[in-house]
Amino acid sequence: MTRNDLVIRVAGEAGEGILSTGQLLTQAALRGGFHVLTYSQPPSEIKGGHAFYQIRLNTYRSYSKGDDVDILLAFNQEAYDRNAAETKDDGLLVYDPSEVTPSADSHFVQVEFPLNDIAKNQLKFPIAKNVVAVGALAELFGLPTKHLDSLIEERWLRKGESVVQKNLDALRAGIDYVIENVPQRDRFALYPDKPHSGEILMSGSEAIGLGAIAAGCSFMSGYPITPASDIKEFLEIHLPKTGGHALQAEDELAAIGMVLGASFAGAKSMTATSGPGFSLMIEMLGLAAMAELPCVIVDAQRAGPSTGMPTRHEQGDLYQAAFAGHGECPRIVLAPTSVRDCFYQTVNAFNLAEKYQTPVILLGDTLLNVRSESVPRPDLHEVKVVDRLLFSENGNGVSGVNGEYQRYVLTDNGVSPMSIPGQEGGQYIATGLEHNEEGLHRYDEATHSIMTQKRFRKLERASLEAPEADRFGDPDAEIGLLTWGSTVGSVIEAIREGEREGLKLDMLAPRMLMPLPEHELRPFIESKRVIIIPEVNYVGQFANMVTSQYPRDYVRINLYGGMPFRVDRLLEQIREEVAQHV
Amino acid sequence: MSSVVTVEKRKVADYKGDERPTWCPGCGDFGVLNAVFNALSSHNFDPQNVIIVSGIGCSSRLPFFTDAYGFHTVHGRAMPVAAGIRAVQPDMPVLAMGGDGDAFAIGVGHLIHAIRRNLNICYVVMDNAVYGLTKGQTSPTAERGLATKATPQGASDPAVNPLLLALATGCTFVARGFSSKPKDLADLIARGVAHEGFAFIDTYSPCPTFNTVNTFKYYRDATDDLPADYDPTDFNAALRYAASEDPLYLGLYYQAEQPTFEDHIRSTKPAATSNAMTVVEGLFDQMS
Ligand SMILES: Cc1ncc(C[n+]2csc(CCOP(=O)(O)OP(=O)(O)O)c2C)c(N)n1
Ligand code: SF4
Numbered sequence: 001m002t003r004n005d006l007v008i009r010v011a012g013e014a015g016e017g018i019l020s021t022g023q024l025l026t027q028a029a030l031r032g033g034f035h036v037l038t039y040s041q042p043p044s045e046i047k048g049g050h051a052f053y054q055i056r057l058n059t060y061r062s063y064s065k066g067d068d069v070d071i072l073l074a075f076n077q078e079a080y081d082r083n084a085a086e087t088k089d090d091g092l093l094v095y096d097p098s099e100v101t102p103s104a105d106s107h108f109v110q111v112e113f114p115l116n117d118i119a120k121n122q123l124k125f126p127i128a129k130n131v132v133a134v135g136a137l138a139e140l141f142g143l144p145t146k147h148l149d150s151l152i153e154e155r156w157l158r159k160g161e162s163v164v165q166k167n168l169d170a171l172r173a174g175i176d177y178v179i180e181n182v183p184q185r186d187r188f189a190l191y192p193d194k195p196h197s198g199e200i201l202m203s204g205s206e207a208i209g210l211g212a213i214a215a216g217c218s219f220m221s222g223y224p225i226t227p228a229s230d231i232k233e234f235l236e237i238h239l240p241k242t243g244g245h246a247l248q249a250e251d252e253l254a255a256i257g258m259v260l261g262a263s264f265a266g267a268k269s270m271t272a273t274s275g276p277g278f279s280l281m282i283e284m285l286g287l288a289a290m291a292e293l294p295c296v297i298v299d300a301q302r303a304g305p306s307t308g309m310p311t312r313h314e315q316g317d318l319y320q321a322a323f324a325g326h327g328e329c330p331r332i333v334l335a336p337t338s339v340r341d342c343f344y345q346t347v348n349a350f351n352l353a354e355k356y357q358t359p360v361i362l363l364g365d366t367l368l369n370v371r372s373e374s375v376p377r378p379d380l381h382e383v384k385v386v387d388r389l390l391f392s393e394n395g396n397g398v399s400g401v402n403g404e405y406q407r408y409v410l411t412d413n414g415v416s417p418m419s420i421p422g423q424e425g426g427q428y429i430a431t432g433l434e435h436n437e438e439g440l441h442r443y444d445e446a447t448h449s450i451m452t453q454k455r456f457r458k459l460e461r462a463s464l465e466a467p468e469a470d471r472f473g474d475p476d477a478e479i480g481l482l483t484w485g486s487t488v489g490s491v492i493e494a495i496r497e498g499e500r501e502g503l504k505l506d507m508l509a510p511r512m513l514m515p516l517p518e519h520e521l522r523p524f525i526e527s528k529r530v531i532i533i534p535e536v537n538y539v540g541q542f543a544n545m546v547t548s549q550y551p552r553d554y555v556r557i558n559l560y561g562g563m564p565f566r567v568d569r570l571l572e573q574i575r576e577e578v579a580q581h582v
Numbered sequence: 583m584s585s586v587v588t589v590e591k592r593k594v595a596d597y598k599g600d601e602r603p604t605w606c607p608g609c610g611d612f613g614v615l616n617a618v619f620n621a622l623s624s625h626n627f628d629p630q631n632v633i634i635v636s637g638i639g640c641s642s643r644l645p646f647f648t649d650a651y652g653f654h655t656v657h658g659r660a661m662p663v664a665a666g667i668r669a670v671q672p673d674m675p676v677l678a679m680g681g682d683g684d685a686f687a688i689g690v691g692h693l694i695h696a697i698r699r700n701l702n703i704c705y706v707v708m709d710n711a712v713y714g715l716t717k718g719q720t721s722p723t724a725e726r727g728l729a730t731k732a733t734p735q736g737a738s739d740p741a742v743n744p745l746l747l748a749l750a751t752g753c754t755f756v757a758r759g760f761s762s763k764p765k766d767l768a769d770l771i772a773r774g775v776a777h778e779g780f781a782f783i784d785t786y787s788p789c790p791t792f793n794t795v796n797t798f799k800y801y802r803d804a805t806d807d808l809p810a811d812y813d814p815t816d817f818n819a820a821l822r823y824a825a826s827e828d829p830l831y832l833g834l835y836y837q838a839e840q841p842t843f844e845d846h847i848r849s850t851k852p853a854a855t856s857n858a859m860t861v862v863e864g865l866f867d868q869m870s
């Protein structure tokens with residue numbers, strides 16, 4: 001059987017070049033026409049401490065990180081000890097004998113790879129250790145060397161021809177070592193029968209940054225927090241190219257405050273944070289909803305509560321995204337389902353925020369934000385960008401009795417034209433106080449009722465324009481899987497595996513979670529005999545939201561250890577549930 | 583800050599909003615509002631080109647009584663909101679107004695950073711030593727022991743000295759005003775608005791309703807103008823005068839020139855910018 005799936009993990013000490021080894025290999029594989037999907041945990045310690053970088057290579061598109069490892073490269077003993085158990089029975093463990101003493105009774109083939117020795121003594125170029133490793137791993141899965149040769153040239157040309165040559169020699173040394181020393185190595189070879197053309201490699205955080213720029217975002221403010229900091233860093237570098245600006249605030253309250261100020265001043269604005277930071281933003285989330293200021297808040301979820309496990313994965317912030325805030329505080333929540341989707345849902349988040357003048361929360365997570373995926377290059381001609389409805393003297397918003405501008409004039413869809421400071425006749429006071437159509441604070445019963453309806457009317461309209469839900473599987477299946485966010489990856493693969501065994505399953509993953517789009521949820525829920533809701537949290541936050549809106553029996557599958565679903569275990573649980581519901 | 587050139591000279595009435603102030607009769611905030619009108623008219627700003635940002639409190643209601651653009655934010659957060667506005671509209675004059683609770687209790691964290699950034703705004707703190715809106719609890723500027731109806735046992739902690747706080751944080755324009763000296767206050771605000779950088783004006787604005795100690799008379803007796811030959815570029819003098827408890831000096835303590843937040847924003851922009859889609863296509867190219 002030809003292999004079409006391979007998981008490689010490089011493990012060692014943080015700061016030892018694990019990341020650069022993995023990234024070089026990933027990019028070369030992308031150019032070789034493979035589909036790639038990476039997995040890593042941001043290291044808990046800055047330097048030292050254990051780190052790994054995992055690459056899944058496929059000849060078709062994959063959606064999850066892969067359950068177990070085919071090839072493990074262990075740089076040191078800790079890497080060996082921690083990762084050996086996740087290596088498959090028929091896997092291969094490659095280790096540096098100067099660092100690692102392998103256990104005698106392993107279930108897989110173990111091969112010595114004197115990386116340090118080759119780099120130091122043979123090549124006289126100790127820092128080339130990582131390139132030697134890249135050569136070896138590439139040879140194992142049969143990547144044509146030209147992709148690596150050209151990458152090495154691009155990367156080191158600035159440092160001169162001789163540095164390029166030294167790295168090419170290092171690459172060759174790795175390749176030669178594998179050819180001479182690894183038995184039956186062709187069992188790991190992959191051949192992309194239909195290499196993809198022109199896919200690009202990006203992380204979820206980069207996809208969010210790119211989506212923001214494409215949507216016309218020109219202001220970003222954030223406070224560093226794992227795993228959201230990368231978004232700020234990306235935008236600090238790239239937003240100025242469009243004339244925009246990203247900056248670091250003194251805390252998350254300031255970050256959201258700046259975002260609202262910028263939005264008031266006319267800019268499409270965003271912030272990005274994780275659970276603890278989002279918690280701090282909640283008072284001003286209400287201000288955004290009340291003053292009807294467009295803004296996008298990314299919550300890249302991590303395992304909580306409190307500081308929790310900053311580098312681990314959990315879908316624990318759905319409640320806070322959907323319900324946080326005092327009073328009745330309308331907002332839209334979107335959840336992308338893949339790295340590629342991070343790009344598109346970020347664009348949608350801005351479009352909805354601007355169109356409905358309301359905060360939009362985009363729920364990422366550790367898994368999605370940190371990993372890189374090969375994705376088809378988005379066609380920007382198909383990206384529709386929506387701008388806010390502006391007050392203009394020649395019509396929009398001039399509906400007051402005496403022809404004066406009214407910032408919060410009542411309309412069918414609840415959206416009132418907005419003015420930008422500097423616009424003549426557009427003066428108003430943005431406020432978190434309840435206010436009348438003019439924006440003046442009023443506490444009477446009629447005003448609060450009418451304005452509450454106005455704010456929620458916008459959400460009702462927005463739900464009709466929800467980005468289409470993610471679908472996968474057999475639409476006629478009686479068993480439905482209802483899920484959200486990054487868990488979609490594991491669910492799609494479980495459905496694909498299940499199909500091979502004749503299991504018929506159908507998945508719906510709404511991309512808008514607040515409000516839940518009725519036109520997508522109801523038909524699905526009413527047409528399935530059994531509905532299973534897998535999500536990575538303890539209480540079943542999504543399941544509870546669905547149950548309260550569409551009461552019936554649901555089967556819940558919850559995981560809450562800080563890791564994403566393994567495909568094999570998820571499928572097993574689905575199988576068990578299906579067996580119980582014959 | 584650039585003022586807008588117009589032919590006609592605007593009058594105070596041109597800055598008044600449709601809403602009448604809701605403050606108690608005799609509240610110090612009336613005088614501050616008038617000083618704001620006079621300062622704006624001295625620059626002859628067009629009301630549509632001015633933004634007034636505030637927090638929450640009696641004093642923070644001020645934007646509603648003007649004809650400028652306004653943002654009445656939440657308690658303590660006027661500073662970051664002003665920073666966001668300035669990042670996007672670096673040429674539009676921004677005034678921030680609010681109370682001592684807003685500035686020195688819940689919002690003090692942001693105040694320090696707005697000063698550090700040298701955000702080019704003028705911040706007038708209407709200081710009455712109490713939380714007026716919540717019915718008179720003592721604020722961080724209340725002297726230790728000051729008792730009010732809502733703080734019957736008296737303020738437990740010593741007062742902050744707003745001027746020393748601002749000076750120690752690197753503020754480039756530090757002043758103290760008094761609501762019952764409207765001309766001087768209008769002049770300070772006008773200069774604060776003209777200042778390139780963060781202008782901080784702590785302003786005594788008595789709350790006759792809840793603070794029966796720090797009254798107009800109290801401040802009239804306790805204050806004195808800075809000496810005629812006072813040099814506002816002398817940082818050490820500023821520290822000395824700011825530390826004085828008797829008298830409490832009024833006027834411009836310190837002014838300096840430093841790079842502003844807006845300078846930084848401008849410096850991050852390349853000479854030629856591209857349209858968003860071109861930038862994204864370029865990044866896609868780098869990702870292959
Ligand atoms: C988060 C939050 N906490 C508490 C309050 C209640 N509150 C409103 S105004 C205020 C204090 C106002 O004092 P100050 O800023 O000095 O303004 P003044 O009313 O004296 O002008 C407080 C505590 C609030 N609005 N928001
Ligand atoms: S309570 Fe005090 S501060 Fe508030 S309006 Fe009345 S007098 Fe002014």
Ligand SMILES: [Mg+2]
Binds near residue numbers: 639683708
């Ligand atoms: Mg006060």
